[in-house]
Amino acid sequence: MADAFAEFATSRHGALFRYAYLLTGDRGLAEDLVQEALVKTYVGWRRLRDPNNAEAYTRRAITTTAIGWWRRKSWRAERPNDDVPDRPAAGDDVTARIWLWQELLKLPPRQRAALVLRYYEDLTEPQTAEILGCSVGTVKSQVSDALKKLRTRLGSDVVLKAGMTE
Numbered sequence: 001m002a003d004a005f006a007e008f009a010t011s012r013h014g015a016l017f018r019y020a021y022l023l024t025g026d027r028g029l030a031e032d033l034v035q036e037a038l039v040k041t042y043v044g045w046r047r048l049r050d051p052n053n054a055e056a057y058t059r060r061a062i063t064t065t066a067i068g069w070w071r072r073k074s075w076r077a078e079r080p081n082d083d084v085p086d087r088p089a090a091g092d093d094v095t096a097r098i099w100l101w102q103e104l105l106k107l108p109p110r111q112r113a114a115l116v117l118r119y120y121e122d123l124t125e126p127q128t129a130e131i132l133g134c135s136v137g138t139v140k141s142q143v144s145d146a147l148k149k150l151r152t153r154l155g156s157d158v159v160l161k162a163g164m165t166e
Contacts, residue, residue, distance in 0.1 A: 016058060017034050033066055040058075040065075060130075060133055063109075067113075103154060107146050111142050117132070
């Protein structure tokens with residue numbers, strides 16, 4: 001059991017960290033989140049009917065743990081960030097990405113998780129629903145609501161790049 005878990009944790013750590021980082025926007029918090037989720041996965045390892053489901057189990061643990069963190073008052077405290085302009089300069093792709101990233105961090109956790117899983121991780125709606133522990137319809141509504149909020153905040157003149165459309 002321990003060997004199989006160690007192999008899983010080692011081989012998938014990078015992907016799990018990327019997912020956690022996209023949810024938190026902070027490297028230290030992402031590492032903490034991955035570690036906590038891996039502990040939960042290790043504890044539940046014997047209950048996994050199929051070890052091939054370990055990644056989905058761990059991603060779900062990452063998601064639910066992150067949502068729990070966001071609900072705590074201490075999580076809502078101000079966090080340092082770089083000064084980002086209100087709107088990107090024309091043709092400044094790096095500034096636009098940073099600006100979009102800041103707007104993504106303002107989304108509610110479940111909406112952000114749905115967008116990250118669907119468009120960054122390129123998972124299907126059923127795969128996203130499994131990780132989030134909800135129905136496909138809920139995934140669709142979370143993604144739709146998130147995209148509407150982004151469009152409202154970013155303005156009608158901003159085009160969301162490939163994959164970030166309904």
